[in-house]
Amino acid sequence: MNFNRLRVVANNVFAETIRDRILYVWGLFAIIIVFIIPVIREVASTVEDKILLDVGLGLMEILGVAVTVFISTGLINKEIDQRTIYLLIAKPLNISELIVGKFLGVSAVLSILVVGMMGLYLGILTLNQTSYPSLTALMISALFLILKLSLITAAAILFGVFTRSLVALFLTFGIYFIGNLSADMVKLNALVETPLFSRLSQVLFIIVPDLSRLDVKNLAVYGMNSLPGAVTLTANAGYGIVYTIALLALATIILAQREF
Structure with missing residues (x-):
């Protein structure tokens, strides 16, 4: 795998995505947060800070997932439909470089998107004089969101x-929803003694990535003391990275077997 060829593919995806104005999501994020602050203040003044923290981090994930899905699902199909994949493969570019390069390009866009939203979020919290327990915890939450979006x-x-x-x-979208619920399904399986549900939940838990391991936003709003320890966080991050690599490897194998 050649680094220079990876960089070219990643840069092309990055430039094309920026050109499609994906980063205007920043503006949408800021507008929603600014408009929702008075509503939260009106209906839940006693727990305003906590709810605003939850809403902000949740909105970041929702917008991030939407951008991820709508960008990523058509990356390869677009090359096939436009017949440009013939030109790409005809060049000294192998399929693994095409897959990984496109993945890196999208991941770079998503990283900038999350960092930008977090910066806007912290700025709005500061202007609104909203207290938050730990900046480090929020940064860790943003990092794990990037890992989750990369896996998706x-x-x-x-x-x-x-x-x-x-x-x-x-x-x-199905992977996202089931992945966030797979751990809960296993817990529910212990309470519901139904063979069909038991087998289904076990299969889904094995096949679908457990995205709850990459979700720390609900704990981050309470500060560093509420987050899992460093060993657990590292293990969960490693889980996400390994799963991502496995999915990319499988995509490479399948694309290599396709006839265009």
């Missing part, structure tokens, strides 16, 4: 190599 990007690319863009879009 890899899943979207995987679905995009063997399905149409619309199908890949629904499958990726």
Whole structure:
């Protein structure tokens, strides 16, 4: 795998995504937060700070996932539909470099998107004189959101190599929703003694990534003391990275077997 070729593919995806005005999501994020502050203040004045923290971090994830899915699911299909994949593969560029390069380009955009939203978020909190327990905890939450979005990007690319863009879009959203609930389904399985549900929950837990391991936003609003220890955080981050690599490897294998 050649680093220079990876960089070229990643830069092209990055430039194209920026050109599509994806980063205008920053503006949407800021507008929603600014408009929602008076509402929160009106209906929940006693717990305003806590709710605003929850809403801000939750909105970051919702917008991040939406951007991730709509960008990533069509990355490969667009090359196939426009017949440009023939030119790419004809060049000294192998399929793994194409997959990884596109993944890195999208991940760079998502990282900038999350960092920008977090910067706006902290600025609005400061102007609103909203207290938050720990800046470090919020930064860790942002980092884990980037890891989660990167994993979802890899899943979207995987679905995009063997399905149409619309199908890949629904499958990726499905992975996101089920992945956030898979751990809860296993816990529910212990309470519901139904063989079918038991088998289904076990299969989903094995196949679908456990995205709850990359979700620390609900704990971050309470400060560093509420977050898991360094060992657990590192293990969860490693889980996300390994799963992402596995999805990209599978996407590479499937695309290599396709006939264009």
